[in-house]
Amino acid sequence: MPNERLRALMASGGWTHATLAEKAGVDPKSVERWVNLGRTPRRVTALQAAEILGEDVYALWPALRQARAARAVSPELVALYEQRADLPASTYVDLFAQAQECIDVLVYAAVFLHEAYPRLNDLIRERAAEGCAVRIAIGDADSENVRQRGEEERFGHGIESRCRLALMHYRPLLGTPGIELRTHGTTLYNSLYRADDQVLVNTHVFGVNAYGAPVWHLRRNASGGMFDAYADSFEAVWDKATPVQQD
Incomplete structure (x- = not known):
């Protein structure tokens, strides 16, 4: 017809x-x-x-x-974890280790990565040396949105201090070709850990610390899908973020 x-x-x-x-x-x-x-x-x-x-x-x-x-399940959904705490650090490490073109990280702090895998900076340097473009956006500890998140999660100044700790962890990467580090003060709806066409999306739930919130593992299936929606959100934050200067 x-x-x-x-x-x-x-x-x-x-x-x-x-x-x-x-x-x-x-x-x-x-x-x-x-x-x-x-x-x-x-x-x-x-x-x-x-x-x-x-x-x-x-x-x-x-x-x-x-x-x-x-359709009950998106073709882009690889796995769904009930909470971030269910994922071993090796999940993130393996994801980044496979990256050939880009690694994008959008978080407030996520210091659990460095705590669980002390060689994280070395891994990031290795990927950058192989031509992988690395962009890391962490929370501005002095921003109102970071302070507000601490209150909502009943974490007080914990998030602010962890943002400062995250900056300390990533600061040694400054000046490395292919690696950019910025701080942002946006309302963070999701933490993103992207490697090429895969991304781990740690959703945020009001009043719940990020480790207790779900994680989507997505693989890009076609343009305009869920993966691209999160990739676009990273770009929007990155454009507003402030480059961290070397001391």
């Missing part, structure tokens, strides 16, 4: 199968099948096409709403 809503929308906007296909990065025959045969594109492609056309994706392809409700 033809997708008459899509056909009418394209006609009103002056879109042809070829022009929409070029903009959406697909073959013109695919667009023709969307229109004439009522085919539903992949979710990522559908979202992109809907944005191009300025229409709600579910209005164009209602089947996507049903498919989303029926």
